[in-house]
Amino acid sequence: MSAPSQNTPHHTLHTVEHRLANQRQSALVTDIFTKSSLSGVPERALSIYQQNLQMTAARSLSISYPVLQQMVGEQAIFILAQRLLAWEKPVTGDWADWGSQLGQVIENSELAIEHPYLADIARLEWALHLSGRRALTTFDRTRLPLLTEVDPEHLTIKLQPSLAVLESPFPVQPMWQLHRDSHGQHDLSEGLEIIMQHREHTHYAVVYQHQNKPKADPIDAQQYSWLLGVQQGMHLAALLDTYPGIDFARWLSQAIEHQWIETILSPR
Amino acid sequence: MSAVSQHHERVDSTRVGVGLRHVHYAEALAQTSHSVDFLEIHAENFFAKGGVIPTFLNALSEQYPLSIHGTAMGLGSAKGIDPAYLTRFCDLVNRVNPILVSDHACFTWGHSDDQPLHAGDLLPLTYDQASLDILINNIDRVQQALGRQILIENIVSYVDHRSDPMQEAEFLANAARLTGCGLLVDLNNVLVNGQNFYPGNTSQYALNWLKTLPAKAVREIHLAGSSAVAPGELIIDDHSKPVSHACWALFQQAIHLFPGAATLIEWDNDLPTWARLQEEADTARFILSQTLIEEML
Numbered sequence: 001m002s003a004p005s006q007n008t009p010h011h012t013l014h015t016v017e018h019r020l021a022n023q024r025q026s027a028l029v030t031d032i033f034t035k036s037s038l039s040g041v042p043e044r045a046l047s048i049y050q051q052n053l054q055m056t057a058a059r060s061l062s063i064s065y066p067v068l069q070q071m072v073g074e075q076a077i078f079i080l081a082q083r084l085l086a087w088e089k090p091v092t093g094d095w096a097d098w099g100s101q102l103g104q105v106i107e108n109s110e111l112a113i114e115h116p117y118l119a120d121i122a123r124l125e126w127a128l129h130l131s132g133r134r135a136l137t138t139f140d141r142t143r144l145p146l147l148t149e150v151d152p153e154h155l156t157i158k159l160q161p162s163l164a165v166l167e168s169p170f171p172v173q174p175m176w177q178l179h180r181d182s183h184g185q186h187d188l189s190e191g192l193e194i195i196m197q198h199r200e201h202t203h204y205a206v207v208y209q210h211q212n213k214p215k216a217d218p219i220d221a222q223q224y225s226w227l228l229g230v231q232q233g234m235h236l237a238a239l240l241d242t243y244p245g246i247d248f249a250r251w252l253s254q255a256i257e258h259q260w261i262e263t264i265l266s267p268r
Numbered sequence: 269m270s271a272v273s274q275h276h277e278r279v280d281s282t283r284v285g286v287g288l289r290h291v292h293y294a295e296a297l298a299q300t301s302h303s304v305d306f307l308e309i310h311a312e313n314f315f316a317k318g319g320v321i322p323t324f325l326n327a328l329s330e331q332y333p334l335s336i337h338g339t340a341m342g343l344g345s346a347k348g349i350d351p352a353y354l355t356r357f358c359d360l361v362n363r364v365n366p367i368l369v370s371d372h373a374c375f376t377w378g379h380s381d382d383q384p385l386h387a388g389d390l391l392p393l394t395y396d397q398a399s400l401d402i403l404i405n406n407i408d409r410v411q412q413a414l415g416r417q418i419l420i421e422n423i424v425s426y427v428d429h430r431s432d433p434m435q436e437a438e439f440l441a442n443a444a445r446l447t448g449c450g451l452l453v454d455l456n457n458v459l460v461n462g463q464n465f466y467p468g469n470t471s472q473y474a475l476n477w478l479k480t481l482p483a484k485a486v487r488e489i490h491l492a493g494s495s496a497v498a499p500g501e502l503i504i505d506d507h508s509k510p511v512s513h514a515c516w517a518l519f520q521q522a523i524h525l526f527p528g529a530a531t532l533i534e535w536d537n538d539l540p541t542w543a544r545l546q547e548e549a550d551t552a553r554f555i556l557s558q559t560l561i562e563e564m565l
Contacts, residue, residue: 025378032391034381053389092353
């Protein structure tokens with residue numbers, strides 16, 4: 001039996017009482033999220049729901065952003081969660097889907113002045129969080145002969161939806177790795193040392209799922225552009241023309257091994 | 269509803285389970301001999317389609333009977349249940365084929381500033397006819413989508429319901445009668461509501477509350493404990509302590525009232541060791557067996 005297809009009650013309820021119940025419920029939700037007083041719910045009850053929301057939101061961020069929490073601490077995550085709730089409301093019923101805008105919140109926070117790389121650390125960690133939850137399709141090896149049989153102008157490579165590429169003025173992948181591997185033993189100043197060693201570059205990373213776990217690897221500018229082109233659906237001939245420095249056979253072998261590719265597409 | 273009856277036989281009242289939380293995942297899988305009869309998982313923790321979660325879930329379901337407990341469905345939401353959420357919930361239930369499926373008699377979906385949102389909490393319903401109509405409508409929809417019975421659980425409410433047209437237990441009893449859904453009775457939640465709004469008369473309030481329910485509809489009991497608060501403050505439903513003495517005492521009465529219900533230890537915050545959690549399950553099992561012996565004699 002399939003799930004219903006519309007977000008309305010099964011048998012539509014049109015009564016005045018139903019409309020009032022809807023208004024009453026939305027008033028309470030609004031009071032909880034915006035600290036207004038529309039619902040008439042007493043302050044002491046409302047404050048419990050508001051505290052619950054803040055605690056749950058902070059706990060959710062600590063799960064989705066474990067390394068960032070190690071770097072900035074629980075208190076900062078609590079404050080960031082409060083600010084994020086004003087930017088991005090939970091909408092799906094699964095807290096794991098909430099928190100995509102944390103990088104932007106950090107960019108607009110006091111943290112950005114002294115630690116400008118933190119926003120990109122958050123973006124990397126969110127990409128890892130998403131990647132680790134996405135379904136992976138086993139690469140269909142029977143499509144490989146298409147590479148010799150079909151004109152490259154008619155071939156595109158479909159990457160796994162769990163793959164993402166990121167660029168940053170900061171070496172966020174090695175910084176993230178350092179803090180993750182040390183389980184909070186390093187302080188933020190050690191991250192700054194990595195920045196000093198890698199300054200004057202733009203840094204790139206690929207995030208993907210490998211053997212059921214999310215991974216992030218540093219890549220160079222050419223690999224980044226190539227992957228972006230593949231992701232955007234450029235056909236193989238255009239990719240090879242645009243990025244002649246890429247050894248396609250080598251890249252393909254690596255991409256299959258790392259479970260980056262879902263399939264090879266051709267019109268036939 | 270034929271699918272409902274197929275699942276009735278699969279749970280019996282001697283079953284004692286525990287709520288599985290993240291910190292205990294590895295120990296639960298590593299354990300070869302089980303002192304718990306089933307594990308209850310929170311549905312939303314297993315919504316991910318890829319990564320380690322589906323693999324872990326498969327391993328878990330091979331080792332234990334599972335019960336799926338939703339924490340976000342908001343069965344009393346006037347706005348209805350988000351179809352994408354319901355699809356994910358149904359997919360999970362179909363993958364696991366759990367012994368029980370449950371969620372709460374509360375609302376979660378709403379609007380703020382004209383934007384739809386999920387409240388992220390179990391928000392209280394007003395116990396009136398309009399809320400009942402909405403609840404039974406949503407329960408019908410979910411039971412039809414799943415093709416099986418669900419249980420609805422009573423929540424802790426920080427709002428005073430004493431002037432509502434219906435009492436909470438009566439409201440739940442009506443929902444069960446009108447939809448064929450089962451009931452999941454959280455004894456700690458009954459006690460917390462009693463302590464918050466019927467101080468001085470909590471035990472009697474709780475017993476009357478239980479006696480209002482149709483016995484056959486009650487298919488699961490949750491046991492838990494909550495943190496103490498200063499006099500005059502509302503007790504928070506944190507499920508962060510061992511099962512309280514009051515809750516064990518109410519459990520003894522509930523066993524007599526609801527002989528068909530399975531039992532679950534629910535501990536959500538300040539989590540104990542896996543061994544400690546199982547000790548709580550052992551205590552529940554001991555009380556159950558004592559009660560069965562008393563009834564036989």
